[in-house]
Every structure is written in structure tokens, then in C-alpha cells.
Amino acid sequence: MEVGGVMKKSITVSIAAIALLIGGAFSYQQLNVPQKDYRVAISQADFIQFENIEEVEKYSGYIVQAEFTGKRSLKEWNLGEGEVKTASKSEVKIQKVYKGSLEEGDKISVYEPAYFDGDVFDTIEGYNLMNEEGTYVLFLRDTGDKEGYAIIGMYQGKYDISAGMQNTKAKQAQPDDTYRSLEEREYFGENVEQFKKLKKEVLEKYN
Amino acid sequence: MNKKSVFTLVLLGAFTLSNVAYAELRRGDAFFDTTPTANYVKDIDTYINASVADENLLGAVTEAISDYEGISGANINYDTNASASSYDLRVAAGQLGLDYAGETRVYYLDDDDTYQRHYGTEAWDRVKIYLNREYMDYYNYSSANRRKTTIHEFGHGLGLVHQTSNSIMQQGKLSLTDPTQLDRDNLSWKY
Numbered sequence: 001m002e003v004g005g006v007m008k009k010s011i012t013v014s015i016a017a018i019a020l021l022i023g024g025a026f027s028y029q030q031l032n033v034p035q036k037d038y039r040v041a042i043s044q045a046d047f048i049q050f051e052n053i054e055e056v057e058k059y060s061g062y063i064v065q066a067e068f069t070g071k072r073s074l075k076e077w078n079l080g081e082g083e084v085k086t087a088s089k090s091e092v093k094i095q096k097v098y099k100g101s102l103e104e105g106d107k108i109s110v111y112e113p114a115y116f117d118g119d120v121f122d123t124i125e126g127y128n129l130m131n132e133e134g135t136y137v138l139f140l141r142d143t144g145d146k147e148g149y150a151i152i153g154m155y156q157g158k159y160d161i162s163a164g165m166q167n168t169k170a171k172q173a174q175p176d177d178t179y180r181s182l183e184e185r186e187y188f189g190e191n192v193e194q195f196k197k198l199k200k201e202v203l204e205k206y207n
Numbered sequence: 208m209n210k211k212s213v214f215t216l217v218l219l220g221a222f223t224l225s226n227v228a229y230a231e232l233r234r235g236d237a238f239f240d241t242t243p244t245a246n247y248v249k250d251i252d253t254y255i256n257a258s259v260a261d262e263n264l265l266g267a268v269t270e271a272i273s274d275y276e277g278i279s280g281a282n283i284n285y286d287t288n289a290s291a292s293s294y295d296l297r298v299a300a301g302q303l304g305l306d307y308a309g310e311t312r313v314y315y316l317d318d319d320d321t322y323q324r325h326y327g328t329e330a331w332d333r334v335k336i337y338l339n340r341e342y343m344d345y346y347n348y349s350s351a352n353r354r355k356t357t358i359h360e361f362g363h364g365l366g367l368v369h370q371t372s373n374s375i376m377q378q379g380k381l382s383l384t385d386p387t388q389l390d391r392d393n394l395s396w397k398y
């Protein structure tokens with residue numbers, strides 16, 4: 001089986017060469033291609049600014065602890081005549097239920113007031129999207145379409161409790177900020193002090 | 208400079224800073240870094256989606272338009288004969304599963320004549336206002352509350368930033384239904 005042995009050997013060598021090439025290509029990509037960045041467009045919105053977390057609770061049909069599963073798509077509401085309002089529809093898995101008829105282990109969709117569109121990160125009032133590293137306390141209500149839940153008060157109803165108060169990153173965005181400079185912030189709108197006050201109350205109550 | 212006067216200066220500085228946070232913003236401070244031009248606001252081609260009437264908000268939009276057109280010191284005019292494909296300002300309404308009463312979105316025209324979302328310090332070429340009936344109903348907004356949000360969003364469309372007192376530009380569920388003297392003064396100064 002002389003010939004077969006040579007064949008086997010050359011196949012092994014080829015596979016090794018391919019593996020090397022693929023591995024090389026991967027590390028080349030990691031080292032040399034910069035991560036994609038996004039311009040940040042912030043909308044103004046009018047909404048109730050809650051004084052304390054009790055007010056947020058009062059309007060919440062559901063209060064849960066949950067993690068983002070990584071599943072996210074675009075949600076569009078048709079406003080007629082070609083006009084569409086877009087947001088993110090994000091799947092979360094429930095870990096604890098504090099209020100409302102949901103169960104631990106349930107997967108539900110929540111509508112987040114921010115989304116990526118081409119090279120733009122489009123956010124309402126500096127709301128930042130959930131990520132897979134975080135553990136979130138979410139204050140939710142039903143919506144008209146029953147497919148997804150709305151987050152009470154946008155940034156006022158979503159808190160990452162995996163980091164303590166001293167590790168909470170929240171600071172207002174500046175005009176020259178891009179998404180990479182903001183992505184680690186939990187919130188980057190105008191009402192940073194109010195957000196921090198509410199988050200402190202959440203950490204004391206739901207940790 | 209002796210120690211005492213340095214101390215007084217520091218105190219004064221601290222006082223001025225803390226004052227700024229609650230002050231009424233006037234003139235240039237009352238506007239975004241980039242704003243519409245006087246030429247834009249004197250003839251704003253406006254398209255109002257049928258959804259605005261469907262959600263029972265046409266009265267609020269009509270009131271917002273007459274409020275701003277009625278400011279005697281400013282030359283602000285809305286031309287509501289624009290089409291759905293060509294306009295400076297578009298107002299639409301719906302039942303959104305997002306928790307806000309009104310949103311103002313700003314766009315600029317890029318080199319390829321395409322409207323892009325405004326960011327940084329680009330000029331303004333187009334504004335869209337979305338009114339959210341679902342939120343207004345959920346939080347029991349009165350007629351006055353609905354009008355306040357609508358007039359507030361139109362204020363953003365004219366470049367006004369948020370204020371913390373005496374202004375239609377305060378955030379929240381409020382019963383103000385007219386731009387205040389402060390707002391009128393600021394718009395008159397600019398336009």
C-alpha cells in the first residue's frame with residue numbers, strides 16, 4: 001500500500017496547509033481589519049420623566065429579570081403613505097418574574113427604541129441596546145400588536161444589574177461621538193443624573 | 208490678589224455654574240448647535256399624513272402651526288400643500304409600542320441628493336415628527352397634554368432645545384398649550 005500511504009500523507013499535508021491558511025486569514029482579519037463603526041443619530045422625544053422607581057413600577061404590567069438571547073430583528077410600524085417607524089425587536093429569556101403573568105424560562109420579544117441602519121446607529125434620546133453580557137431588570141407593558149412588549153419610559157425601564165453603580169457607564173453623547181465610543185455606555189442621553197438615580201433604586205431593590 | 212478675593216471668585220464661579228443648570232435658556236443657547244435657516248422657516252413645505260387625523264391629532268397639529276405662525280416677531284410659515292414625496296416637514300401618527308408621546312427626527316441632504324439622518328454638525332434639510340397615540344392613551348394624556356407634546360415637537364422642528372422651566376420645550380406630561388413668552392422671544396430673536 002505504498003501509493004496509498006503517499007496519498008494519505010499528501011492529503012494530511014494539504015489539510016494542514018489549508019488549516020494554516022485559514023488560521024492565517026483569520027488572524028490577519030483580526031489584526032488588520034478595523035471593527036465597523038457607526039455614525040450616531042439621536043432623536044428628540046417627549047415622554048414622562050419619572051421621579052423614582054415606584055412611578056416606573058406603577059405603569060409596568062410586567063417586571064422581570066432577563067438576559068438578551070442575541071436574537072434581534074427590525075420592527076416596523078406602518079404610519080401610512082410610505083411612512084414607517086422602525087425599532088429593534090429583541091428576544092430576551094426570563095430569569096425571574098417580579099410582576100405580571102410571565103414565567104421563568106419564557107422567551108419574549110421587547111421593542112427597543114434604537115436600531116442599526118446601514119452605517120447609522122439610530123437612537124431615541126440616547127437609548128442603548130441590550131447586549132449578551134448584561135443581566136437586565138426590565139419594566140414592560142403590553143403593546144397593541146401583542147407580539148412584543150414596550151419598555152416603560154425607554155431608558156427608564158431597562159437596567160443592566162450585572163455591573164454595580166460604580167461600574168455603570170452613563171454620560172451624554174457629544175456631536176463627534178461615534179457608536180464605538182458610546183457602545184459601553186448603558187445610556188447616553190440628556191438625563192444622565194435622573195437615569196443614575198433610578199438605577200441606584202433598582203440595584204437596591206432588585207439585586 | 209489676596210486670599211479672600213480668590214475665595215470669593217471661586218464661590219461666584221460655583222454659584223454661576225449651578226445657576227446655569229436651571230436658567231432659562233435664551234437666544235443662541237435655546238437652539239441646537241445646528242438649526243434650520245431663516246430661509247427654511249419662512250416657508251416650510253409641510254405634509255400631514257392622513258394618520259394624524261385617524262389618531263385624532265389633527266386639531267393639535269393645526270394649533271401648533273397657528274401658534275408658531277402667530278409669533279409676530281418671527282417670520283415662520285407652514286405651507287401645508289406639500290406632497291408625500293417632496294416636503295420639508297412631515298407629520299405622522301400611529302400606535303407605536305415604544306414609550307414616548309412624540310418624536311422629532313432630523314435629516315440632511317447628502318451629495319447624492321439622498322436624505323440621511325442628521326448627526327454631529329450637519330445642516331438640517333428635513334424634519335419628521337411622529338406622534339404616538341398608544342403612549343398618549345396608556346398614560347391617560349388629556350387633550351391639553353396631547354397638544355403640548357405636538358407643539359413641543361414642532362418647537363424641536365424649529366431648532367429649539369429642551370428647557371427646564373417656563374417653556375413649551377420642557378419635557379413631560381404637561382398642560383401648557385402655547386409657546387411661552389420665553390419661547391416667543393427666542394424664536395423672534397432667531398427668525
Ligand SMILES: [Zn+2]
Nearest residue numbers: 044045046369
Ligand atoms: Zn423634546
